[in-house]
Amino acid sequence: MRRAFVASGWMMSLLAATASGAAPVCAPGTAEMPSMFLPRSEPAEIILDITWLIIGICAVIFIVMEGLIVWAIIRYRKKRSESEGGEPPQVYGSNPVELAWTVIPLLIVFVLFLVSARGIFEIDKQEPPPGSLEVTVVGHRWWWEFDYGDLGFVTANELHIPLTKDGEPQSVYLMLESADVIHSFWVPQLAGKMDVVPGRINHLWLQPSRAGKYIGQCAEYCGNQHANMLITVYVHTEEEFARWVENQQKEAVEDAAVAEGRDLFMSTACINCHTIRGTVADGTFAPDLTHLMSRSVLGAGAAANTPDRLREWVWDPQNIKPGCDMPSMKLSREETDRICDYLETLK
Amino acid sequence: MTTAPESPRLALKAPPLSRLHEWVVTVDHKKLGLMYITSGLLFFIIGGLEATMMRWQLAWSDMGVVMPDEFNRLFTMHGTTMVFLVGMPILLGSANYLVPLMIGTRDLAFPRLNAFGFWLFLFGGLLLYFSYFGGQGLYGMGSAPDVGWFAYAPLTERTFSRGHSTDYWILGLLVSGFGSIATGINLVATILCMRCKGMSLMKMPIFVWIMLIDAILVVIAMPPLAASQVMLLFDRSLGAHFFDVQGGGSAVLWQNLFWFFGHPEVYILILPAFAFVSEIIPVFCRKVLFGYPLMVAATVAIGFISLGVWVHHMFAVGLSPAVNTAFMASTMLIAVPTGIKMFNWVATMYGGKIRLHTPMLFSLGFLVQFLFGGLTGIMLAVVPFDWQVSDSYFVVGHFHYVLFGGLVFTIFAAIYYWFPKVSGKMLSERIGKWHFWTLFIGFNLTFAPMHVSGMLGMPRRIYTYHADRGWEIWNLISSIGVLFQIIGVLFFAWNLLRSLKKGKPAGDDPWDAWTLEWSTPSPPPAWNFDVDPEVRSRRPLWDKKHPEDPDWKYE
Amino acid sequence: MSTIDTNAALPELAPVHNLPKGKLGVSLLILSEIFFFGTLIAVYLFYIGKDLSGPYPQDVLDPPFAAPTWAPMAVSFNSIFLLTSSIWIWLAVKALEQGAMARFTLFWALTIAFGGVFLAGTGFEWYGLIAEDGLWLNTNLFGSCFFTLVGFHAAHVTIGLLLMTIVLVLTLCGYNHQRHAGKVDLLSWYWHFVDGVWIFVFTVVYIIGYYG
Known part of the structure; x- marks a missing residue:
C-alpha cells in the first residue's frame, strides 16, 4: 500500500519537475527538487501516506460537490422561454436531509482524525530512538549552526548524516535551538518542518532511506534575509560519513x-x-x-x-x-x- | 413605485465644502456605511498594488525588482491592510448600511458611537500608512513595518526591530481596533434592541443573524489583541519583558495570544461572506433559503468553535502531541457546520429558477472557490500534513481561496446586488460579466499554482529563490494571473464610475427580492422608512407579493 | 379573490423582545473589558515564578494574610475601601430612583471618596515599589506583569472616578434628577465591574502570585 502511494507521489513530482524544467531527478551531485512527494526519510514517507489519503478523500468530496453545483446551475437555470411570472415551489428545509449532511461529514472527519492522530504519535518522538545520532541545530539570523556534540566539531549550513550504522538504518535526532528569533527547520524530503524557537529546545526525528543531497530552508519569517537561510543535507553511506567526520575532526590545515x-x-x-x-x-x-x-x-x-x-x-x-x-x-x-x-x- | 425623494439631488447642488462637511459630521448609518466601504475599497487597491509588486518580484528566480527589506515591508503591509483595513471596514460598513434597513429601524443603536468607530478605524489605517514617511528606518528614511502581519515575537522586540516601524503597526491597529470594538458593540445592540414589530429573533433575515454572531466575535476577539499589542508596546517603549526571550519572556506566548484573536478574526472575515451569499443565492434562485434554523445553528456553532481552534496555526511550534491532537479535533469539527452551510446553499439552488446575473455569478464563484479553500483547510488541520506545508505557499494558496475566492468575491456580489439600492442606479451587467470572468480566471491562475509550489517546498515570505528549485513555472503562472485580476478590478472601477453617472434607474426593488430594504426607495431616505414596518415572516416582501401563499404559514 | 380571505386571516405579530439598548451596550462594553483583563490575567498567571532575577513578589508586595496587611494604605486595607464603594454606589442609585437627591449626593460622594482612597493606596504602593524596591516594568517579568495589570485596573478606577465626579458636579449644580436614574445606573454597572475585576486581580497578584 505504502509503496504504491510513494510511487504515485514520485510520478507526480516527476511531472512537476519536468514541467518546470528543473534539474533532472537524481542526477549525480545535484539535488532533487525539495518536494514532499519525493520522501527520502521515514517521517516524510509516513506523512506522504497520510497526505495521499486526505487528498483522496478531499478530491472525492470536491468532485461530488462541484459536480452538484454545476449540475444545479445547468439543470435549474431559468430558460429564456420561461415567462417571468411563476415562482418555483418553495422548500423550507428537510430534517432528515439536513441530519444526513450533518452526520456524514462528522463521520468523515472522525476517520480523518483517527488516521492523523496515529501519524502524530508515530512521527513526534519525544525521546531520541536508541542509537540515534544526535546533532544540535542552532538557527541564527541567517544561517545554521550544526553542533555534532560527542563527535567534537561544529559546522555550518550543511548537515551531513549517515544512511546506516552497522548496516542498520540510522536514526537521526536533531535538537533545535535558536540564537535570536524564531526560525523553522524544513527539508521536505526528510521530514515535516519544526520551528526553532528561542528559549525552547525542539526535536526533529529523521531516518533517511536513500543517500543523496537534499535541500530545504528556513520556513518561519525571521527578518531581512529569511529567503537566504538555506539548508543542505547530505545523506552519506556509512563509509563516506566516517571519512567526512574524520576530516571535520581535524584542526585547520596549516599551509x-x-x-x-x-x-x-x-x-x-x-x-x-x-x-x-x-x-x-x-x-x-x-x-x-x-x-x-x-x-x-x-x-x-x-x-x-x-x-x-x-x-x-x-x-x-x-x-x-x-x-x-x-x-x-x-x-x-x-x-x-x-x-x-x-x-x-x-x- | 415610490420615487426617490428630492433631498439627495438637492444635496448634490450644495457647494463642495458643505457637502464634505455633511459627510464629516454625519452620524447616519448609511453615510458611515458607505464611507467604511469606500475606504475599504481604496485600501484594497493599495493592498493589491503591494501584492502586484510581490508577484512581479517572484515571477522568476533571482529577480531584483525590489530589495529584500522592501519586499518584507510589502508583505507585512499587504497582509495587515487586507485583514484590518479592507476586510474589517467592508464587513462593518455593509452591516452598518444594511442591518437597520433589514430590521426596519431608523439607525444603529448609538449613531454617534458609530461615527466615532468609523473615524477611529480610518485614522488608525492612516497612521499605519504614515509609517512609510514617519517610521524611522535606516538612514532616517521612512520605513513601514516589516515583521509580518502576525508580528511574531521576538522579531518585533527592539533588539531585532529598531526604529519605529513596528510601533506604527501596533498603534495603527490598536486605534482602528478600538473603532471595530465600538462598532461591534453598536451592531449587537442594534440587532437585539431595535427590531421592528413582529421580527422575533427567528424571523430575522439570515444576514442579520450572521452579522450578530460576527459582531459578538468582534467584541470578544479584539480586546485580547489590544492587550497583547499593549504588552508589546510596553516591551518596546518601556523595556518590559513580556516577549523578550533574554529576560525570561516567551516567544510562544505571543503566538497563543495573537492567534486567540487571529483565528476568530478569520471567521469574523468569512462570516459576512456567508451572510451575503445567504441573501443573494435565494433571490437569484427564486427560492427560500433551505434550512434556515440549521443555518442559524451552524453560524452559532462556528462562532463558538472558532474560539477554540487557534493552536492549529502553531502545529509546527513543537507543542506536545496531545495538544496538537486536541486542536486538530476542534479544527476538524468546525468543518461540519461550515459543510452544512455549503450543502444548504446548494439545496437552495436545487429546484429553483436560477438567474445568472452578476451578483449570482460572483456568489457561484464563491461556492466553487470556498469549497476548495475549505477542503484545503481540512487538509491543513491534519497535523502531519501541516508539518510539511505550514508556512509554505500551500497555506498562502489556502487562505487566499478562503479570503479572496470567498470573501472578496462575495463583496463584489454584494456590491452588484445592493448598489442599485444605495445609488438608485443599476451597475452594467455586461461590464459586470467581464469583471467576473477576468477576475475568476485571474484569481484561479494566481492562487491554484501556489498549492503546488508549497508542496514542492517553497516557504512563504521569501523575497527570492534560486533557479535550481524548480519553482519558476508555478510562480510565473501565479504572476500572470495577476494581470487578469488587475484587468478585472479595472472593469469594476469603470463599471462603478460609469454607472454612478449614467446607470439605468433601479427602482425600489430591481431584483424582485424579499427583505425589508427593498421596500423603501433607492437610495433610501435619511429616515429609512415612511411607516414603521411590520413583519410576519423572514421574507416580508414575499408575503406582500404572494398573499395567497405567504411564508408565515410554513415557518 | 383569495387575497381578501388571507388578509383577514393575517396572524398576530410575533412578540419582539427588544432589550434596553443602554444596558445591553454597557454589558457588551464590560464583556469586551472582561476579555481584555482576562488576557492580562492569563499572562500574569503564565509568568508567575518565571523571573530570572528579583525582586520577587514575596520581597516587595504587602503580605496578604499577615499582620501588616491591615495597616492603612496596605493593599488589603485598600481593597476593603474599593469593595465597600460598590455598596455606596448601589445605595446611591436606589436613592436617585426614589428621588432622594440629598441621600444620593451623600452616597455618591462616599463612593468617590472610597474609590479615591483605593487609588491613593495604589499610589503609595507604587511609590514604595518604584522608589524603594527598585521595581519597574523593565526590572523583570514580575515588574512587567504587575505594573501592566494593576496599572490598567488603576486606570479604569481613575476613569470611573472622573465620570462619577462629573455626575457629582452636575448633581450639585442641579442638573441631575430622578429621571436620569437609568443612566446613572449604567455608570454604577461599570463601577461594579471595576470592583469585580479587582477581586480577580487581587487573587492573582497578591494570593496566587505571592504564595504560588
Whole structure:
C-alpha cells in the first residue's frame, strides 16, 4: 500500500519537475527538487501516506460537490422561454436531509482524525530512538549552526548524516535551538518542518532511506534575509560519513604558502565572529570556517562556494546577501585575494 | 413605485465644502456605511498594488525588482491592510448600511458611537500608512513595518526591530481596533434592541443573524489583541519583558495570544461572506433559503468553535502531541457546520429558477472557490500534513481561496446586488460579466499554482529563490494571473464610475427580492422608512407579493 | 379573490423582545473589558515564578494574610475601601430612583471618596515599589506583569472616578434628577465591574502570585 502511494507521489513530482524544467531527478551531485512527494526519510514517507489519503478523500468530496453545483446551475437555470411570472415551489428545509449532511461529514472527519492522530504519535518522538545520532541545530539570523556534540566539531549550513550504522538504518535526532528569533527547520524530503524557537529546545526525528543531497530552508519569517537561510543535507553511506567526520575532526590545515593571508585574517576583525580551530580565531557569532572548503555554498546558500564568489563575498557580502550581519571589511583587492588564498586551503 | 425623494439631488447642488462637511459630521448609518466601504475599497487597491509588486518580484528566480527589506515591508503591509483595513471596514460598513434597513429601524443603536468607530478605524489605517514617511528606518528614511502581519515575537522586540516601524503597526491597529470594538458593540445592540414589530429573533433575515454572531466575535476577539499589542508596546517603549526571550519572556506566548484573536478574526472575515451569499443565492434562485434554523445553528456553532481552534496555526511550534491532537479535533469539527452551510446553499439552488446575473455569478464563484479553500483547510488541520506545508505557499494558496475566492468575491456580489439600492442606479451587467470572468480566471491562475509550489517546498515570505528549485513555472503562472485580476478590478472601477453617472434607474426593488430594504426607495431616505414596518415572516416582501401563499404559514 | 380571505386571516405579530439598548451596550462594553483583563490575567498567571532575577513578589508586595496587611494604605486595607464603594454606589442609585437627591449626593460622594482612597493606596504602593524596591516594568517579568495589570485596573478606577465626579458636579449644580436614574445606573454597572475585576486581580497578584 505504502509503496504504491510513494510511487504515485514520485510520478507526480516527476511531472512537476519536468514541467518546470528543473534539474533532472537524481542526477549525480545535484539535488532533487525539495518536494514532499519525493520522501527520502521515514517521517516524510509516513506523512506522504497520510497526505495521499486526505487528498483522496478531499478530491472525492470536491468532485461530488462541484459536480452538484454545476449540475444545479445547468439543470435549474431559468430558460429564456420561461415567462417571468411563476415562482418555483418553495422548500423550507428537510430534517432528515439536513441530519444526513450533518452526520456524514462528522463521520468523515472522525476517520480523518483517527488516521492523523496515529501519524502524530508515530512521527513526534519525544525521546531520541536508541542509537540515534544526535546533532544540535542552532538557527541564527541567517544561517545554521550544526553542533555534532560527542563527535567534537561544529559546522555550518550543511548537515551531513549517515544512511546506516552497522548496516542498520540510522536514526537521526536533531535538537533545535535558536540564537535570536524564531526560525523553522524544513527539508521536505526528510521530514515535516519544526520551528526553532528561542528559549525552547525542539526535536526533529529523521531516518533517511536513500543517500543523496537534499535541500530545504528556513520556513518561519525571521527578518531581512529569511529567503537566504538555506539548508543542505547530505545523506552519506556509512563509509563516506566516517571519512567526512574524520576530516571535520581535524584542526585547520596549516599551509606555509598562505601565511601572509592567514596573518592578515588573524589581524582583522574576522576572528571576533569566526572560529578556525587550531588558530586564535574563536568567535562564535558566525559560521565556523575550519573546513570552509568542504562546503559547497557561501552565506547559507546565497552563493556557490567558488573562488570568484568567495572573493566577491569577502570583498563585500552586502552585494550578495544585503542586510546580512557580516560587514564589508574595507579590505583592498590585494588583501581580499590574500585572505581568500588562505581560506581556500581550509579543506 | 415610490420615487426617490428630492433631498439627495438637492444635496448634490450644495457647494463642495458643505457637502464634505455633511459627510464629516454625519452620524447616519448609511453615510458611515458607505464611507467604511469606500475606504475599504481604496485600501484594497493599495493592498493589491503591494501584492502586484510581490508577484512581479517572484515571477522568476533571482529577480531584483525590489530589495529584500522592501519586499518584507510589502508583505507585512499587504497582509495587515487586507485583514484590518479592507476586510474589517467592508464587513462593518455593509452591516452598518444594511442591518437597520433589514430590521426596519431608523439607525444603529448609538449613531454617534458609530461615527466615532468609523473615524477611529480610518485614522488608525492612516497612521499605519504614515509609517512609510514617519517610521524611522535606516538612514532616517521612512520605513513601514516589516515583521509580518502576525508580528511574531521576538522579531518585533527592539533588539531585532529598531526604529519605529513596528510601533506604527501596533498603534495603527490598536486605534482602528478600538473603532471595530465600538462598532461591534453598536451592531449587537442594534440587532437585539431595535427590531421592528413582529421580527422575533427567528424571523430575522439570515444576514442579520450572521452579522450578530460576527459582531459578538468582534467584541470578544479584539480586546485580547489590544492587550497583547499593549504588552508589546510596553516591551518596546518601556523595556518590559513580556516577549523578550533574554529576560525570561516567551516567544510562544505571543503566538497563543495573537492567534486567540487571529483565528476568530478569520471567521469574523468569512462570516459576512456567508451572510451575503445567504441573501443573494435565494433571490437569484427564486427560492427560500433551505434550512434556515440549521443555518442559524451552524453560524452559532462556528462562532463558538472558532474560539477554540487557534493552536492549529502553531502545529509546527513543537507543542506536545496531545495538544496538537486536541486542536486538530476542534479544527476538524468546525468543518461540519461550515459543510452544512455549503450543502444548504446548494439545496437552495436545487429546484429553483436560477438567474445568472452578476451578483449570482460572483456568489457561484464563491461556492466553487470556498469549497476548495475549505477542503484545503481540512487538509491543513491534519497535523502531519501541516508539518510539511505550514508556512509554505500551500497555506498562502489556502487562505487566499478562503479570503479572496470567498470573501472578496462575495463583496463584489454584494456590491452588484445592493448598489442599485444605495445609488438608485443599476451597475452594467455586461461590464459586470467581464469583471467576473477576468477576475475568476485571474484569481484561479494566481492562487491554484501556489498549492503546488508549497508542496514542492517553497516557504512563504521569501523575497527570492534560486533557479535550481524548480519553482519558476508555478510562480510565473501565479504572476500572470495577476494581470487578469488587475484587468478585472479595472472593469469594476469603470463599471462603478460609469454607472454612478449614467446607470439605468433601479427602482425600489430591481431584483424582485424579499427583505425589508427593498421596500423603501433607492437610495433610501435619511429616515429609512415612511411607516414603521411590520413583519410576519423572514421574507416580508414575499408575503406582500404572494398573499395567497405567504411564508408565515410554513415557518 | 383569495387575497381578501388571507388578509383577514393575517396572524398576530410575533412578540419582539427588544432589550434596553443602554444596558445591553454597557454589558457588551464590560464583556469586551472582561476579555481584555482576562488576557492580562492569563499572562500574569503564565509568568508567575518565571523571573530570572528579583525582586520577587514575596520581597516587595504587602503580605496578604499577615499582620501588616491591615495597616492603612496596605493593599488589603485598600481593597476593603474599593469593595465597600460598590455598596455606596448601589445605595446611591436606589436613592436617585426614589428621588432622594440629598441621600444620593451623600452616597455618591462616599463612593468617590472610597474609590479615591483605593487609588491613593495604589499610589503609595507604587511609590514604595518604584522608589524603594527598585521595581519597574523593565526590572523583570514580575515588574512587567504587575505594573501592566494593576496599572490598567488603576486606570479604569481613575476613569470611573472622573465620570462619577462629573455626575457629582452636575448633581450639585442641579442638573441631575430622578429621571436620569437609568443612566446613572449604567455608570454604577461599570463601577461594579471595576470592583469585580479587582477581586480577580487581587487573587492573582497578591494570593496566587505571592504564595504560588
